[in-house]
Amino acid sequence: xxxxxxxxxxTHDAIMGxxxxxxxxxxxxxxxxxxxxxxxxxxxxxxxxxxxxxxxLLLAFVDNIVGWIxxxxxxxxxxxxxxRLEEFIDRFVIEPGEEDRETFALALLELRVQAVHNExxxxxxxxxxxxxxxxxxxIVADGIDEGVFREVDPEATGExxxxxxxxxxxYQVTLGAxxxxxxxxxxxxxxxxxxxxxxxxxxxxxxRDDPEN
Numbered sequence: 186x187x188x189x190x191x192x193x194x195x196t197h198d199a200i201m202g203x204x205x206x207x208x209x210x211x212x213x214x215x216x217x218x219x220x221x222x223x224x225x226x227x228x229x230x231x232x233x234x235x236x237x238x239x240x241x242l243l244l245a246f247v248d249n250i251v252g253w254i255x256x257x258x259x260x261x262x263x264x265x266x267x268x269r270l271e272e273f274i275d276r277f278v279i280e281p282g283e284e285d286r287e288t289f290a291l292a293l294l295e296l297r298v299q300a301v302h303n304e305x306x307x308x309x310x311x312x313x314x315x316x317x318x319x320x321x322x323x324i325v326a327d328g329i330d331e332g333v334f335r336e337v338d339p340e341a342t343g344e345x346x347x348x349x350x351x352x353x354x355x356y357q358v359t360l361g362a363x364x365x366x367x368x369x370x371x372x373x374x375x376x377x378x379x380x381x382x383x384x385x386x387x388x389x390x391x392x393r394d395d396p397e398n
Contacts (some may be wrong), residue, residue, distance in 0.1 A: 199227060200235065204246045209285040215297035215334045218242070221227050240303075247296065247309040251316050266328030267382060270346075273321060277350040278366045279357060318343045325381075334381050342381070346373060 190354040203224035211220050220238055222229040254276055263269050277285045279353035300307035321343030353369035356362050 196231065196235070199225060200232060200242070201246060201249045203232075204242060204353050205289070208246075208292040209289045213243075213292040215259070216292070241294065244305055244309060247306070247313060251309070251313045254317060255318060261330070266324055266331060267377070270324045270328070270377060271374060273324065274346065274350065277354055278370050279354060280367070281363050287358050289352050294355055294358065313362075314347075317347050321346050328381075330385050332383060335383055337381065349373060362390050 203221050203226075203398065207216060207220040208223040208386070211217075212226075213350070216239060218236075220228075221239075222232050225232050236245065254273060255275070261269075261272060263272055271389055273304075279290060296306060297310055300310050318340070322339040323343075325337065325339040325342050329336060329339065349369055350373070354366045357365035376395075
């Protein structure tokens with residue numbers, strides 16, 4: 186199997202980008218190497234040179250998305266812990282009509298189903314889960330250190346927040362529950378104000394909007 190060390194620079198980024206776009210369009214179940222090749226701006230032979238099968242490529246893709254959200258937050262200009270936490274939560278919202286994001290979220294769910302029987306997927310997706318929990322836990326720990334958040338267990342709080350977000354998004358994309366991810370975001374914003382921050386701040390602006398609009 187090709188590793189990220191084997192596939193360097195622009196080629197690796199192009200393959201991962203093509204895989205992402207193909208998953209957004211086709212989901213996991215019906216995804217083929219040809220679908221990925223169609224999104225790849227280089228030759229199909231180059232794709233097959235690095236990855237023999239869809240499974241190999243998707244394992245590499247899961248490696249690539251580990252820490253994805255944390256990396257995006259690191260690139261953000263937001264430094265204040267409360268704002269970083271609200272930004273993390275907001276990234277999980279899928280608005281009605283965002284079909285690419287819905288299909289991609291469903292593809293990730295299908296990959297998790299594969300993990301039940303595939304140890305390699307299970308190991309890599311476990312790292313993905315743990316990394317996202319760690320991202321929230323680090324934000325909460327920073328907030329405690331800065332006196333923004335109350336003394337809580339950062340790891341337990343991070344896991345509760347991340348698991349709630351993933352669950353709401355799964356409910357939305359599998360059962361057609363529109364606004365489920367937005368409602369969860371708003372409830373978590375209210376939780377942050379009621380149970381986490383040390384002063385009387387208002388919830389994020391998005392949590393004060395009408396969730397049905």
